Amino acid sequence: MPQSTDLLQGTLDLLILQTLALEPMHGWGVAQRIQQLSKDVLQIGQGSLYPALYRLEYKGWIRSEWQITENNRRAKYYRLTQTGKKQLTTELATWDRLSSAIASVLGRATEAAS
Amino acid sequence: MISELLTRLRFLTFRKRRTELDEEIEFHLEHAIATRIAAGMDPAEARRQALIEFGGIESTREQCDRQRPAWWIGTVMQDVHYAFRGFGRNPLFTISVLITLTLGIGATTAVFSVVDRILFRPLPYSNPSRIVSVGFVHSVERQEFVMGRFYVEWQKNQTPFSTIAAQSTMVHNCDLVENNPVQLNCISFQASFLPLFGISPALGRNFLPEEDLPNGPPVVMISYGLWKGHYNGDLHILDRLITVDGHPARVVGVLPKDFQFPTLEEADIVSPFALDPAVQQKVNAGFGDPERVFARLKPGVSVEQAYAQMLPLFNDDLKSFPPSAKSETHLSIRTLRDRETQDVRPVAWVLFGFVLAVLLIACANVAGLMMARGAGRQRELAVRSAIGASRGRLIRQALTEAVVLSFAGGLAGLVTAQALLIVFDRLAPTGIPFISKAHLDLRIAVFTTLISCLCGVMFGLATALQKPRLAALNAKTSMSRNHAFLRRSLVTVQIAISIILLSGAALLLRSFTRIEEQNLGMQTGGVLTVKVALPSWRYNTSQKVMDFYLRLESSLRRLPGTRAVGITDSIPPGGWQSDFRFADLHVQGKPPIPPGTGGTVVGRSVTPDYLRALNIPIVRGRNFADQDRTGDEREVILSRLLAERLFPGEDPIGKLLLPGAHISSGAGAIVVGVADNAKNNGLTEESDPEMYTLRRSLLDDWSGNHLIAIVDSAMTMAAIEPWVRSEVSSIDCTIPVEMEPLNQSLNRLADRPRFETTLLGFFALTGLVLAVVGLYGLIAFMTTQRTHEIGVRMALGATRSDILYLIANDGLRMVLVGLTIGLGTALAVSRMLKTLLFQVSVYDPLTYITIPLLLSLVALVAILIPARAGTRVDPAVTLRAE
Numbered sequence: 001m002p003q004s005t006d007l008l009q010g011t012l013d014l015l016i017l018q019t020l021a022l023e024p025m026h027g028w029g030v031a032q033r034i035q036q037l038s039k040d041v042l043q044i045g046q047g048s049l050y051p052a053l054y055r056l057e058y059k060g061w062i063r064s065e066w067q068i069t070e071n072n073r074r075a076k077y078y079r080l081t082q083t084g085k086k087q088l089t090t091e092l093a094t095w096d097r098l099s100s101a102i103a104s105v106l107g108r109a110t111e112a113a114s
Numbered sequence: 115m116i117s118e119l120l121t122r123l124r125f126l127t128f129r130k131r132r133t134e135l136d137e138e139i140e141f142h143l144e145h146a147i148a149t150r151i152a153a154g155m156d157p158a159e160a161r162r163q164a165l166i167e168f169g170g171i172e173s174t175r176e177q178c179d180r181q182r183p184a185w186w187i188g189t190v191m192q193d194v195h196y197a198f199r200g201f202g203r204n205p206l207f208t209i210s211v212l213i214t215l216t217l218g219i220g221a222t223t224a225v226f227s228v229v230d231r232i233l234f235r236p237l238p239y240s241n242p243s244r245i246v247s248v249g250f251v252h253s254v255e256r257q258e259f260v261m262g263r264f265y266v267e268w269q270k271n272q273t274p275f276s277t278i279a280a281q282s283t284m285v286h287n288c289d290l291v292e293n294n295p296v297q298l299n300c301i302s303f304q305a306s307f308l309p310l311f312g313i314s315p316a317l318g319r320n321f322l323p324e325e326d327l328p329n330g331p332p333v334v335m336i337s338y339g340l341w342k343g344h345y346n347g348d349l350h351i352l353d354r355l356i357t358v359d360g361h362p363a364r365v366v367g368v369l370p371k372d373f374q375f376p377t378l379e380e381a382d383i384v385s386p387f388a389l390d391p392a393v394q395q396k397v398n399a400g401f402g403d404p405e406r407v408f409a410r411l412k413p414g415v416s417v418e419q420a421y422a423q424m425l426p427l428f429n430d431d432l433k434s435f436p437p438s439a440k441s442e443t444h445l446s447i448r449t450l451r452d453r454e455t456q457d458v459r460p461v462a463w464v465l466f467g468f469v470l471a472v473l474l475i476a477c478a479n480v481a482g483l484m485m486a487r488g489a490g491r492q493r494e495l496a497v498r499s500a501i502g503a504s505r506g507r508l509i510r511q512a513l514t515e516a517v518v519l520s521f522a523g524g525l526a527g528l529v530t531a532q533a534l535l536i537v538f539d540r541l542a543p544t545g546i547p548f549i550s551k552a553h554l555d556l557r558i559a560v561f562t563t564l565i566s567c568l569c570g571v572m573f574g575l576a577t578a579l580q581k582p583r584l585a586a587l588n589a590k591t592s593m594s595r596n597h598a599f600l601r602r603s604l605v606t607v608q609i610a611i612s613i614i615l616l617s618g619a620a621l622l623l624r625s626f627t628r629i630e631e632q633n634l635g636m637q638t639g640g641v642l643t644v645k646v647a648l649p650s651w652r653y654n655t656s657q658k659v660m661d662f663y664l665r666l667e668s669s670l671r672r673l674p675g676t677r678a679v680g681i682t683d684s685i686p687p688g689g690w691q692s693d694f695r696f697a698d699l700h701v702q703g704k705p706p707i708p709p710g711t712g713g714t715v716v717g718r719s720v721t722p723d724y725l726r727a728l729n730i731p732i733v734r735g736r737n738f739a740d741q742d743r744t745g746d747e748r749e750v751i752l753s754r755l756l757a758e759r760l761f762p763g764e765d766p767i768g769k770l771l772l773p774g775a776h777i778s779s780g781a782g783a784i785v786v787g788v789a790d791n792a793k794n795n796g797l798t799e800e801s802d803p804e805m806y807t808l809r810r811s812l813l814d815d816w817s818g819n820h821l822i823a824i825v826d827s828a829m830t831m832a833a834i835e836p837w838v839r840s841e842v843s844s845i846d847c848t849i850p851v852e853m854e855p856l857n858q859s860l861n862r863l864a865d866r867p868r869f870e871t872t873l874l875g876f877f878a879l880t881g882l883v884l885a886v887v888g889l890y891g892l893i894a895f896m897t898t899q900r901t902h903e904i905g906v907r908m909a910l911g912a913t914r915s916d917i918l919y920l921i922a923n924d925g926l927r928m929v930l931v932g933l934t935i936g937l938g939t940a941l942a943v944s945r946m947l948k949t950l951l952f953q954v955s956v957y958d959p960l961t962y963i964t965i966p967l968l969l970s971l972v973a974l975v976a977i978l979i980p981a982r983a984g985t986r987v988d989p990a991v992t993l994r995a996e
Contacts, residue, residue: 028145047169051177058181076138
């Protein structure tokens with residue numbers, strides 16, 4: 001099992017928003033999707049996933065509703081709201097600025113750009 | 115099979131009421147398990163792995179709960195609830211803290227609100243620190259004044275001021291003649307006066323420059339009080355003609371509600387000053403009328419520089435002064451604040467010191483109590499910590515308690531402060547400026563509350579911050595001794611401070627009784643003073659004035675029970691009276707007295723029965739007699755002090771005083787008698803020598819129309835007052851009469867020292883109560899802490915008196931140390947009280963013996979009560995309790 005990387009503060013929110021931007025999903029799906037997309041590098045501890053989902057919902061960036069899954073099970077699906085979309089755009093911009101800044105400090109500006 | 119397993123799992127994991135979150139987590143777990151089983155894992159192992167991967171379900175649930183925006187309110191409520199339960203379990207502690215906070219916050223806020231205006235608050239003018247009072251000062255007049263003739267020149271030639279403005283020296287009575295005539299106070303100032311102070315009228319406008327000229331159009335401004343009271347706040351007051359002293363004048367403005375004259379006088383009607391240089395050259399022997407002058411310093415000019423710049427002008431003016439007055443007249447420029455607050459400042463500083471001291475005691479008390487409670491709770495804290503409370507949670511709990519207590523104490527303190535301010539206002543004599551304007555200042559309230567809370571929180575936290583050790587769980591090792599030294603020092607300091615406060619208050623009390631008991635040199639009981647001010651616009655000749663007062667005198671003499679009636683221009687021992695310089699007296703056949711020596715002499719112009727009415731004994735020669743009024747010679751009576759000064763070792767009777775001060779003209783006056791000294795310079799100041807001149811039935815002797823009749827009567831004051839009133843109105847029914855028994859006005863003179871004594875006494879008592887509460891609390895606490903030790907000692911054979919001695923000894927040592935420190939400090943700082951004391955030394959031995967004794971006695975009681983409770987310990991019970 002690859003060493004899981006500690007997530008930066010606030011990065012989890014960004015990942016969740018990005019994941020939900022594709023399609024509405026339940027908590028398990030969000031965790032799976034992030035793990036798949038990061039090729040198992042990012043493993044979301046469930047201890048932090050659900051608090052993060054609740055936090056984002058209280059902030060009004062995502063909304064939840066109960067739906068029936070393909071297996072006929074009731075599950076809570078989260079979807080991005082209008083404000084959530086805007087927030088995602090700003091967070092992405094912030095992330096780009098931050099990561100390129102960090103990259104140039106680390107002297108890897110060219111690699112990051114390529 | 116899988117679903118059966120999952121159902122079982124569901125009931126295993128979620129036995130509580132299912133929530134949406136529970137269902138979500140359950141869904142998650144089902145998927146996690148299903149994925150693992152699909153990957154070929156054994157179902158039981160899959161479940162195990164999934165649960166491990168998920169981590170703590172309960173903690174996830176809590177974490178999610180915490181995301182709720184206001185989740186912390188719930189925990190605060192929980193803390194508050196817990197705090198209240200704690201207070202209920204420990205009422206002695208709670209009540210002690212509350213009393214301390216209430217008294218401490220209440221008293222300090224109230225008094226600070228009062229002194230704040232005197233010491234720290236800017237005056238209610240724009241940029242008040244740049245306003246100065248400027249003028250001459252003189253041995254007789256200590257407040258700056260300028261004679262009209264010089265003011266005309268100053269206005270033209272002064273350089274240091276951007277504005278300069280004059281106000282008439284004194285308010286004078288004036289009549290508002292309307293359907294219901296009233297007597298009011300009138301004053302006048304220049305058109306530049308209000309702009310100088312940055313004040314604009316509440317209604318209407320200021321005087322125009324052309325109205326401020328001699329013979330300008332008659333206009334007035336009226337006070338807010340008159341507008342609201344007499345005219346019911348009528349908005350049509352502007353441009354209305356009102357008749358003041360028989361002359362119509364147009365109202366152009368209303369002064370602001372909170373406007374305050376820089377002289378702190380009260381006036382209802384203001385007219386333009388209308389300075390007339392031509393007139394000022396003539397009146398008052400060519401000097402012009404005295405006036406009060408205020409000015410605003412130019413930017414960058416200091417008071418000292420202004421003084422230097424004004425000095426040449428002043429020296430010019432001095433050349434025209436009579437030689438005798440030159441050396442005694444000086445130029446003075448001081449800030450308005452100095453002028454307004456100078457005579458109350460010593461009291462204000464002493465009060466301020468008392469406030470700080472009481473606040474210090476209160477803080478020490480709260481700190482001591484909180485520390486004691488913290489030490490007593492270590493076991494409880496250790497238990498809470500052991501069952502999982504985080505340190506942050508414990509600290510928050512301690513903070514919550516401190517805040518709840520402070521909030522309650524602060525609230526009670528504010529109520530107390532408001533009540534105290536009302537009491538102060540009632541008690542306060544009229545002479546203390548600003549006190550009626552003092553109101554509860556929230557900034558101060560918040561400040562004092564914060565200070566006392568800070569003490570509580572700091573010391574409350576001191577114990578909470580220590581990580582509760584497991585050792586505290588088995589209470590055999592008490593950790594209370596950690597802070598024992600600090601707590602003891604706090605109590606010692608409290609005792610020391612209360613000694614200082616108490617001895618200060620006691621000195622003032624002694625001084626006050628001295629004032630009350632002193633021999634005034636005259637009788638005050640059974641004497642009625644009747645002030646009759648004649649309006650000068652109707653009584654415009656000396657003839658009319660003399661006729662009125664002589665008729666009044668004879669009709670008062672006819673009243674039943676009257677023993678003597680005197681008419682005078684002033685009454686001792688306080689209030690306005692005419693002063694003149696000792697050096698201006700000329701005795702026939704003696705060299706003139708060198709100018710500038712001898713200080714001032716009080717001159718009183720009286721009718722023959724004045725000394726009889728006040729029962730001032732004649733020690734030599736004779737009293738005035740009725741036939742002296744018509745004689746050709748002018749008679750004077752000297753006070754014993756003046757006689758000794760003027761004629762040391764000689765018989766003053768028959769000596770002739772040449773015209774000069776107080777004896778205006780004619781051939782001079784013959785000394786016919788010497789009267790005993792009577793107090794004439796207020797209650798506390800050293801008396802001045804005094805000269806009584808006789809008011810003969812000559813027009814020259816009857817200038818002035820504010821005279822006072824003194825009636826010595828065998829009847830009660832209440833009985834003769836209506837008679838006097840009807841006698842006055844039978845002569846002229848429009849004249850207002852002010853009557854007051856002499857001892858009542860004397861009582862008023864003592865108001866100020868009484869007020870100061872009451873205030874400081876109250877403070878000292880507050881301090882004492884707080885210190886005793888602190889001492890009692892500490893001894894009680896230490897006794898409880900030592901219950902186990904006492905039990906052991908008693909089991910080993912110690913008697914009750916041994917135990918009592920053990921505990922009391924501890925407390926008495928603190929008291930003794932506190933007493934010593936306090937006495938030393940009190941003796942060192944008592945010099946600050948010197949200006950407030952009358953005939954009492956700042957090292958008054960009686961005070962410094964009584965107060966420590968008193969305090970020791972109270973402290974002994976505060977120690978013995980809890981100590982005795984400690985001796986009632988039953989050794990069998992305490993030993994088994996562990």
